[in-house]
Amino acid sequence: MKSxxxxxxxxxxxxxxxxxxxxxxCVDGCEPxxxxxxxxxxxxxFMKKLLAQGTSLLGDCxxxxxTNPNNLSIVTGAPPSVHGICGNFFLDxxxxxxxxxxxxxxxxAGTILAAFSRAGASVAVVTAKDKLxxxxxxxxxxxxxxxxxxxxxxxxxxxxxxxxxxVGKPVPSVYSADLSxxxxxxxxxxxxxxxxxxxxxxxxxxxxxxxxxGTEGANAFYAMMDGYLAQLDALGAVIAITADHGMSPKTDxxxxxxxxxLQEVLDALDGGTANRVILPITDPYVVHHGxxxxxxxxxxxxxxxxxxxxxxxxxxxxxxxVLTRAQAAEKFELPPDRIGDLIVVSxxxxxxxxxxxxxxxxxxxxxxxxxxxxxxQKVPLLFNRKLQQLDATRRLRNFDIxxxxxxxxxxxxxxxxx
Numbered sequence: 339m340k341s342x343x344x345x346x347x348x349x350x351x352x353x354x355x356x357x358x359x360x361x362x363x364c365v366d367g368c369e370p371x372x373x374x375x376x377x378x379x380x381x382x383x384f385m386k387k388l389l390a391q392g393t394s395l396l397g398d399c400x401x402x403x404x405t406n407p408n409n410l411s412i413v414t415g416a417p418p419s420v421h422g423i424c425g426n427f428f429l430d431x432x433x434x435x436x437x438x439x440x441x442x443x444x445x446x447a448g449t450i451l452a453a454f455s456r457a458g459a460s461v462a463v464v465t466a467k468d469k470l471x472x473x474x475x476x477x478x479x480x481x482x483x484x485x486x487x488x489x490x491x492x493x494x495x496x497x498x499x500x501x502x503x504x505v506g507k508p509v510p511s512v513y514s515a516d517l518s519x520x521x522x523x524x525x526x527x528x529x530x531x532x533x534x535x536x537x538x539x540x541x542x543x544x545x546x547x548x549x550x551x552g553t554e555g556a557n558a559f560y561a562m563m564d565g566y567l568a569q570l571d572a573l574g575a576v577i578a579i580t581a582d583h584g585m586s587p588k589t590d591x592x593x594x595x596x597x598x599x600l601q602e603v604l605d606a607l608d609g610g611t612a613n614r615v616i617l618p619i620t621d622p623y624v625v626h627h628g629x630x631x632x633x634x635x636x637x638x639x640x641x642x643x644x645x646x647x648x649x650x651x652x653x654x655x656x657x658x659x660v661l662t663r664a665q666a667a668e669k670f671e672l673p674p675d676r677i678g679d680l681i682v683v684s685x686x687x688x689x690x691x692x693x694x695x696x697x698x699x700x701x702x703x704x705x706x707x708x709x710x711x712x713x714x715q716k717v718p719l720l721f722n723r724k725l726q727q728l729d730a731t732r733r734l735r736n737f738d739i740x741x742x743x744x745x746x747x748x749x750x751x752x753x754x755x756x
Contacts, residue, residue: 348453349416353744356459356535359575360743361525364412364736365563366405366466366518367543367709368581370396370718375552376560384568384755385560388577388722391754395719397734401670401683402618402633403583403714406439409470409540411737412580413449417671422446423473424676425618429637431675436616440469442476446673450740451538455479459535462497464524466517466542474538481528485520486512504531515545515559522566529573537575546585547707567722571753577722578743580736584714588630588689588706595699595706598656598684600634601692607650612639615692616678619710629697630689631710635678644679651680656688658711686713722754723747 344355376382377389388394400411400418402425410423418424423439430437451474455461461480465471468484475482481498483491488501489509502508505524510516518541525539549555570577590596604613619631638647648660659682666681667674684690689708691697699706717736725746734742 344457346453346457348450349414349420349447351415351741353415353450353454353740356576356744357749359529359533359535359537359573361529361537361539361570361575361577362412362739362743363567363577363579364409364538364540365579365581365718366541367546367583367585368718369546369551369584369586369714370716371551372546372556372560373718373720376557376564379552379557381557381561382564384564384571385720387754388567388720392723393719393721393725395734396716397580397719397736397738398715399581399583399717399736401712401715402631403709403711404619404631404633405467405543405582406470406473408582408736409465410445410449410473411735412582412739413451413474413538414447415450415737415740416447417737419667419671419673420447422673422676424672425616425635426469427616427618427620428635428676429614429616429678438469440473442472445473445476449474449476449478451480451536452476452478454536460532462525462528462532462534462537463540464521464528464538465540466521467512470540474540480534481532485510485517485524488520488524504528512542513544515555515562517542517544518559519562519566522563526566526569526573529570529575540582543585543709548704550587550707568755571722571755574753576743576747578739578747579718579720580739581717582736583709584716585707585709586632586686586713588632588687588708590687593705595630595702596656596688597630597691597694597697598654598688599691599694600636600651600682601696602694603651603654604636604647605693607647608639608642613637613642613647614678615690617690617692619708630691630706631708632684632689632713633710634682634690636680636682637678638680648680651682656684657682658685658713659683683711685711721747723749
């Protein structure tokens with residue numbers, strides 16, 4: 339970095355130069371109880387020490403509680419109303435088609451990562467799924483690659499060559515815990531060999547979709563993560579852990595998916611298909627959730643009464659909130675031009691779909707677990723340092739994580755794992 343007293347302004351916030359390497363980890367789908375259960379099971383000794391010697395808080399993620407809007411909120415330090423990414427998938431009204439929001443052209447704000455790299459910091463990003471790579475690495479100078487396509491990373495496109503040789507692992511399956519383990523293993527090797535000033539690690543929620551907190555599969559995943567976090571701590575890094583969203587069971591008493599097929603409800607109202615439901619959870623990786631989440635946006639046909647339709651949807655069992663565009667933009671800090679006439683949020687045990695025939699649930703080998711609503715908003719904020727000068731009345735968000743790690747952590751000589 340250029341100065342020992344360096345501060346940087348990004349999207350209206352000031353960030354201090356890292357005094358030690360800082361690693362921010364986004365654990366995809368990390369309902370806080372996963373960590374509690376792993377510690378109680380005795381499989382996460384580092385995180386147990388972290389609770390005693392560091393800082394453990396809870397915060398709120400962005401709604402919709404999906405991957406893309408929350409990862410981008412975290413790395414911009416701002417809500418979707420600022421950075422523009424309001425789902426994994428949306429209706430581009432200008433283009434007249436439904437598209438993935440993984441193109442940096444949709445990004446309306448710069449990232450903390452890019453700003454620090456331009457200021458001379460060494461920055462590294464490792465994400466599980468390739469869908470996030472171009473967004474997270476937009477205008478950033480440094481290392482940026484995905485576990486999913488680690489074999490394709492080069493100095494030219496990712497700031498690094500021979501990733502598989504560095505990590506010592508093969509390219510993992512996208513539907514596996516190995517995808518997230520590759521992220522952690524790469525983070526440790528980068529800290530050992532490159533020692534970046536700032537590193538962002540983002541995992542996948544494949545395990546959380548399949549395994550409830552405290553189950554064997556979940557505890558095995560958090561035990562794996564615990565070991566890599568302990569290594570990063572021993573290497574002297576400030577570690578800050580949060581999540582993009584939580585995770586909830588979405589089933590009835592018999593374990594069957596509990597779904598409101600919203601397009602079918604609307605079709606019954608207008609006798610056709612003029613009203614249009616968009617599911618922002620949709621992405622290329624739907625095997626573990628069938629593109630079913632707890633948040634949907636609805637575009638109504640011309641002449642349809644917004645208030646009357648909202649009132650009708652609000653009466654449907656399983657629907658928790660129905661908001662107009664203006665209400666949703668204000669309440670959830672969303673860009674109004676990228677959401678529909680109505681926003682629909684389902685309850686803790688329910689997901690939203692379009693039509694039953696449009697969702698392939700054959701890949702669900704266990705009871706459905708998903709996210710997207712307010713019920714998945716609580717996420718952990720964990721640090722291997724004590725925090726200082728923190729306002730006790732402040733509402734904490736997952737996108738405060740860089741502020742807390744860079745501006746509020748106490749520098750210590752000995753690692754938590756010592």
